[in-house]
Amino acid sequence: MTTPPFAPVTEDDIAVVSAQLGRPARDVVGIAARCICGAPTVVATAPRLSDGSPFPTLYYLCHPAATAAVSTLEANQVMAEYSDLVLGDAAVAFAYARAHAAYLADRDRIEVVPEVAGISAGGMPNRVKCLHALVGHALAAGPGVNPIGDLALERADWSPLVCECIDYTDKT
Numbered sequence: 001m002t003t004p005p006f007a008p009v010t011e012d013d014i015a016v017v018s019a020q021l022g023r024p025a026r027d028v029v030g031i032a033a034r035c036i037c038g039a040p041t042v043v044a045t046a047p048r049l050s051d052g053s054p055f056p057t058l059y060y061l062c063h064p065a066a067t068a069a070v071s072t073l074e075a076n077q078v079m080a081e082y083s084d085l086v087l088g089d090a091a092v093a094f095a096y097a098r099a100h101a102a103y104l105a106d107r108d109r110i111e112v113v114p115e116v117a118g119i120s121a122g123g124m125p126n127r128v129k130c131l132h133a134l135v136g137h138a139l140a141a142g143p144g145v146n147p148i149g150d151l152a153l154e155r156a157d158w159s160p161l162v163c164e165c166i167d168y169t170d171k172t
């Protein structure tokens with residue numbers, strides 16, 4: 001897990017992330033989390049893309065097995081359950097609001113982009129709209145920062161501690 005400032009991104013990392021996503025990875029500013037084997041699991045993208053457009057989603061889950069496992073959770077009404085949790089549990093709501101603030105602070109450490117001020121990702125601070133974004137944040141920040149991301153990661157049929165990687169750049 002890694003939050004800004006990030007180590008410089010290598011050509012190899014960009015190649016693997018591009019292969020994982022199935023498209024060229026652009027404006028990558030860091031690898032925020034990795035599998036135990038070293039393969040990227042969360043890519044960090046610049047708050048302002050090279051074409052000038054603002055980009056609020058700092059952390060993006062790029063690992064195919066992780067993304068699939070989280071998609072399965074989303075398909076099983078887990079977001080509605082977690083939304084109820086945020087609405088109904090004051091301690092979770094407080095921690096979730098703090099996660100929102102942490103997310104914005106991470107992003108501002110890279111670049112402050114006024115157009116996305118106060119806008120984080122995944123539905124924070126009040127709603128649960130994208131578990132991929134929240135799990136990405138949880139993996140980048142480590143346990144105890146994003147309560148909903150932590151819950152989803154525990155429940156997902158994927159773990160950064162169990163390598164399921166393939167050679168993503170193998171074109172054969």
Ligand SMILES: [Zn+2]
Binds near residue numbers: 035036037038162
């Ligand atoms: Zn791996």
